[in-house]
Amino acid sequence: MKVAIFADIAVDALAGQASGRGGGHAATWLPQLADRFEALEHPFEITWIRTKARRGSDEDVRIGRQRFITLAGFNARIDFLMANLWAAKRFRRVIAELEPDLVHAWGTEKPFGVVPGIFEGPSLLSVQGCLTAFSKVAKLPLHLRVASRLEPLRVRSATRITCESSWSAEQVVKLGVKTMPDVVDYGAHPKFLEAEWTPDPEKPVLLFSGGLERRKGFDLLIDALQLIPDRKWELRVLGDGPLRAEGEAAGLPGITWLGTLPWSRTIPEMKKAWGLVVPTRADTGPTVVKEARVMGLPVIASNHGGLRDYILDGVNGLKVDPLDAPQLASAMTRLMGDFEQVQRLGMSRLQKDRERFDPTLTARSFLRIYGEMLAPSAT
Known part of the structure; x- marks a missing residue:
């Protein structure tokens, strides 16, 4: 079974090489998640898709059992001002090539949030930042203000949602989602x-x-x-x-x-x-x-x-x-x-x-959710 994960993972942060904040990535819970996916036995063929702002060629590498695709020349700020139309076009191409059984998108504050809305199969959206709630306590940059207005549409388009805390789940419920989000704590490195x-x-x-x-x-x-x-x-x-x-x-x-x-x-x-x-x-x-x-x-x-x-x-x-x-x-x-x-x-x-906060628990939780979403009774 093929799972395509659209997320802001730092490939060079895998296998204990994490550089953390200041090292080019903010999603510091993702490297250890990929490491745990590698260590655990499961039936899924996992491909990660990330973006980078620098121009150049796209990258496609395999580390252990997982594949990592990097889409180059990607300006997330401009893309949000375009309502993620450019992201949707590029992500559709990747989805057509991979033909995944399940897509897993991370973050409504990232262009990846558009993925559940363009995929015809089961989709999982993991909320990283609750932009609608954030916008009520502080002024967000322009592209995130646009993202906050798109957030209700993004979460409603997903088959299933995960949040890292009950507080986050409560904020997402207010947006009128289809099902109650699963709470999955993100483990520490x-x-x-x-x-x-x-x-x-x-x-x-x-x-x-x-x-x-x-x-x-x-x-x-x-x-x-x-x-x-x-x-x-x-x-x-x-x-x-x-x-x-x-x-x-x-x-x-x-x-x-x-x-x-x-x-x-x-x-x-x-x-x-x-x-x-x-x-x-x-x-x-x-x-x-x-x-x-x-x-x-x-x-x-x-x-x-x-x-x-x-x-x-x-x-x-x-x-x-x-x-x-x-x-x-x-x-x-x-x-x-x-x-x-x-x-x-x-x-x-x-x-x-x-x-x-053991990252193994995070990985096991997502593997369980993948299995539930891809079980014959779920289709």
């Missing part, structure tokens, strides 16, 4: 599972990792820091975005701006941090929370995303509710003033979190 958390009790460091934007709550973080000018701990910021200039202009002491880092530099930063702060206003995951938890970092989290289910207040982190600057400042002060609490929260539920 083994590099994070293998890392040892070693915070220094004499060097209190809190980490923020993500886009420096309103949706991620970075403005709230800056406002909260202004409420605790006499803090004795350091905030280290991993990531870039439109609010970086505003954050630097605030002139707050004790902030180190690291920019976007590859995993080879991100993991050492996480290993020495006391905790991670994630004041997001809307997020299907986020992945960095899973990476933090499989390592052992406690997380200061909001309830506005999948992380509401990952972090239990007073158990493996602290919840900020309601999400505002005073509440966030209070949570950071409580965590960063008590190293014993840091260790207790970090170790609590660690084994359960490591099991929950």
